Amino acid sequence: MKVFTISALALASSITMAADYKIDPAHSAVTFEVGHLGVSTTVGRFNTFEGDFSYSDDGKSGNANFVINTDSIDTNHEARDKHLRSPDFLNVKQFPTLTFKSTSFDGETLTGELTLHGVTKTVSFDVDKVGEGSDPWGGYRAGFEASTEINRSDFGITYFIPGVSDKTEIDVYVEGIRQ
Numbered sequence: 324m325k326v327f328t329i330s331a332l333a334l335a336s337s338i339t340m341a342a343d344y345k346i347d348p349a350h351s352a353v354t355f356e357v358g359h360l361g362v363s364t365t366v367g368r369f370n371t372f373e374g375d376f377s378y379s380d381d382g383k384s385g386n387a388n389f390v391i392n393t394d395s396i397d398t399n400h401e402a403r404d405k406h407l408r409s410p411d412f413l414n415v416k417q418f419p420t421l422t423f424k425s426t427s428f429d430g431e432t433l434t435g436e437l438t439l440h441g442v443t444k445t446v447s448f449d450v451d452k453v454g455e456g457s458d459p460w461g462g463y464r465a466g467f468e469a470s471t472e473i474n475r476s477d478f479g480i481t482y483f484i485p486g487v488s489d490k491t492e493i494d495v496y497v498e499g500i501r502q
Contacts (some may be wrong), residue, residue, distance in 0.1 A: 325475070327355075341377040341378060342465070344499025350498035351370045353493070354493070355492060356491070356494075359486030365487075366398070368396075369396055373389070376467075383429060387429040387497075388423065390421075417481060418440050419440070421437075432450065449470055461470045464500055467495075472493070476489050
Protein backbone atom coordinates (compact mmCIF):
# COMPACT_ATOMS: atom_id res chain seq x y z
CA MET A 324 0.00 0.00 0.00
CA LYS A 325 1.28 3.47 -0.85
CA VAL A 326 1.20 5.66 2.22
CA PHE A 327 2.35 9.10 3.40
CA THR A 328 3.61 8.50 6.91
CA ILE A 329 3.80 11.15 9.50
CA SER A 330 5.69 10.12 12.53
CA ALA A 331 5.22 12.75 15.18
CA LEU A 332 6.77 14.26 18.24
CA ALA A 333 9.54 12.35 20.16
CA LEU A 334 12.75 14.09 21.22
CA ALA A 335 12.66 13.63 24.97
CA SER A 336 15.30 15.30 27.09
CA SER A 337 17.27 13.28 29.58
CA ILE A 338 15.16 14.73 32.40
CA THR A 339 11.66 14.18 31.04
CA MET A 340 9.96 11.06 29.74
CA ALA A 341 8.42 10.84 26.27
CA ALA A 342 5.15 9.17 25.36
CA ASP A 343 4.81 7.37 22.03
CA TYR A 344 1.59 7.69 20.02
CA LYS A 345 0.34 6.05 16.84
CA ILE A 346 -1.81 8.30 14.67
CA ASP A 347 -5.50 7.36 14.58
CA PRO A 348 -6.36 7.96 10.88
CA ALA A 349 -10.11 7.96 11.61
CA HIS A 350 -9.63 11.10 13.74
CA SER A 351 -6.83 12.79 11.81
CA ALA A 352 -6.50 14.67 8.53
CA VAL A 353 -3.94 16.25 6.20
CA THR A 354 -5.40 19.13 4.18
CA PHE A 355 -4.09 21.77 1.79
CA GLU A 356 -5.24 25.04 0.22
CA VAL A 357 -4.09 26.65 -3.03
CA GLY A 358 -5.29 29.73 -4.86
CA HIS A 359 -7.11 29.34 -8.17
CA LEU A 360 -6.91 32.06 -10.85
CA GLY A 361 -6.63 34.73 -8.16
CA VAL A 362 -10.36 34.49 -7.48
CA SER A 363 -10.83 31.53 -5.13
CA THR A 364 -9.19 28.92 -2.93
CA THR A 365 -9.21 25.20 -3.73
CA VAL A 366 -9.21 22.93 -0.70
CA GLY A 367 -8.09 19.32 -0.74
CA ARG A 368 -6.94 16.50 1.47
CA PHE A 369 -5.01 13.25 1.42
CA ASN A 370 -7.21 10.35 2.49
CA THR A 371 -4.51 7.77 3.22
CA PHE A 372 -1.65 8.42 5.61
CA GLU A 373 -0.04 7.02 8.72
CA GLY A 374 2.45 8.11 11.28
CA ASP A 375 3.49 8.37 14.86
CA PHE A 376 4.66 10.97 17.31
CA SER A 377 6.14 11.41 20.75
CA TYR A 378 6.43 14.34 23.07
CA SER A 379 7.94 14.89 26.49
CA ASP A 380 5.91 15.24 29.69
CA ASP A 381 6.76 18.94 29.81
CA GLY A 382 5.61 19.34 26.16
CA LYS A 383 8.83 21.09 25.15
CA SER A 384 10.40 18.37 23.04
CA GLY A 385 9.22 15.63 20.74
CA ASN A 386 9.20 14.29 17.23
CA ALA A 387 6.83 13.27 14.45
CA ASN A 388 6.94 11.16 11.29
CA PHE A 389 4.32 10.92 8.54
CA VAL A 390 3.92 9.07 5.28
CA ILE A 391 1.14 10.17 2.93
CA ASN A 392 -0.11 8.23 -0.07
CA THR A 393 -0.05 10.86 -2.85
CA ASP A 394 -2.54 8.82 -4.88
CA SER A 395 -5.11 9.49 -2.12
CA ILE A 396 -5.41 13.19 -3.03
CA ASP A 397 -9.03 14.31 -2.91
CA THR A 398 -10.38 17.74 -3.90
CA ASN A 399 -13.95 16.54 -4.34
CA HIS A 400 -13.59 16.74 -8.14
CA GLU A 401 -12.61 13.52 -9.95
CA ALA A 402 -11.19 15.11 -13.11
CA ARG A 403 -9.06 17.59 -11.13
CA ASP A 404 -7.82 14.81 -8.83
CA LYS A 405 -6.76 12.76 -11.87
CA HIS A 406 -4.83 15.78 -13.19
CA LEU A 407 -3.22 16.38 -9.78
CA ARG A 408 -1.99 12.75 -9.81
CA SER A 409 -0.40 13.24 -13.26
CA PRO A 410 3.21 14.26 -14.03
CA ASP A 411 2.02 17.90 -14.24
CA PHE A 412 1.65 17.95 -10.44
CA LEU A 413 2.31 15.07 -8.00
CA ASN A 414 3.36 12.40 -10.52
CA VAL A 415 2.11 9.67 -8.16
CA LYS A 416 3.49 6.80 -10.25
CA GLN A 417 7.04 8.09 -9.80
CA PHE A 418 6.52 9.62 -6.32
CA PRO A 419 3.91 7.50 -4.49
CA THR A 420 4.53 9.05 -1.08
CA LEU A 421 5.04 12.38 0.57
CA THR A 422 6.99 12.13 3.84
CA PHE A 423 7.84 14.25 6.84
CA LYS A 424 10.44 13.38 9.46
CA SER A 425 10.98 15.86 12.24
CA THR A 426 14.37 17.05 13.42
CA SER A 427 13.29 19.24 16.35
CA PHE A 428 10.29 20.35 18.40
CA ASP A 429 10.30 23.10 21.02
CA GLY A 430 6.67 22.95 22.13
CA GLU A 431 5.48 25.43 19.48
CA THR A 432 7.43 24.75 16.30
CA LEU A 433 8.00 21.36 14.69
CA THR A 434 10.85 21.42 12.16
CA GLY A 435 11.82 18.60 9.87
CA GLU A 436 12.48 17.26 6.41
CA LEU A 437 9.54 17.26 3.98
CA THR A 438 10.00 15.12 0.88
CA LEU A 439 7.57 15.90 -1.93
CA HIS A 440 7.94 15.08 -5.61
CA GLY A 441 11.39 13.61 -4.91
CA VAL A 442 12.72 16.84 -3.37
CA THR A 443 13.55 17.20 0.33
CA LYS A 444 13.40 20.59 2.05
CA THR A 445 13.40 21.73 5.66
CA VAL A 446 10.01 23.07 6.75
CA SER A 447 8.61 24.24 10.06
CA PHE A 448 5.06 23.77 11.30
CA ASP A 449 3.38 25.97 13.90
CA VAL A 450 1.92 23.49 16.40
CA ASP A 451 -0.96 23.82 18.85
CA LYS A 452 -1.80 21.09 21.32
CA VAL A 453 -5.56 20.52 21.32
CA GLY A 454 -5.64 18.27 24.37
CA GLU A 455 -5.05 14.86 25.84
CA GLY A 456 -6.81 12.37 28.08
CA SER A 457 -8.29 8.94 28.63
CA ASP A 458 -10.67 7.53 26.05
CA PRO A 459 -13.77 5.36 26.74
CA TRP A 460 -11.92 2.18 25.69
CA GLY A 461 -9.15 2.30 28.29
CA GLY A 462 -6.62 4.05 26.09
CA TYR A 463 -5.01 7.46 26.27
CA ARG A 464 -5.06 10.00 23.41
CA ALA A 465 -3.42 13.30 22.51
CA GLY A 466 -4.26 15.69 19.70
CA PHE A 467 -2.37 18.41 17.85
CA GLU A 468 -2.95 20.82 14.98
CA ALA A 469 -0.05 22.01 12.83
CA SER A 470 0.22 24.34 9.86
CA THR A 471 2.82 25.57 7.42
CA GLU A 472 3.11 27.20 4.01
CA ILE A 473 5.34 25.99 1.21
CA ASN A 474 6.01 27.08 -2.33
CA ARG A 475 5.30 24.08 -4.54
CA SER A 476 7.92 25.32 -6.99
CA ASP A 477 10.57 24.63 -4.31
CA PHE A 478 9.67 20.95 -4.78
CA GLY A 479 9.75 21.04 -8.60
CA ILE A 480 5.97 21.37 -9.08
CA THR A 481 5.64 24.41 -11.34
CA TYR A 482 2.75 23.57 -13.66
CA PHE A 483 0.27 26.44 -14.25
CA ILE A 484 1.83 28.98 -11.87
CA PRO A 485 0.34 31.57 -11.28
CA GLY A 486 -3.08 30.21 -12.38
CA VAL A 487 -2.76 27.79 -9.48
CA SER A 488 -0.80 29.59 -6.79
CA ASP A 489 2.74 28.62 -5.89
CA LYS A 490 1.98 29.17 -2.20
CA THR A 491 0.35 26.11 -0.65
CA GLU A 492 -0.96 25.98 2.90
CA ILE A 493 -0.74 22.61 4.62
CA ASP A 494 -2.71 21.79 7.76
CA VAL A 495 -2.29 18.60 9.78
CA TYR A 496 -4.80 17.48 12.41
CA VAL A 497 -3.64 14.47 14.41
CA GLU A 498 -5.09 12.41 17.18
CA GLY A 499 -2.76 9.77 18.50
CA ILE A 500 -3.28 6.74 20.70
CA ARG A 501 -0.56 6.17 23.29
CA GLN A 502 1.24 2.88 22.71
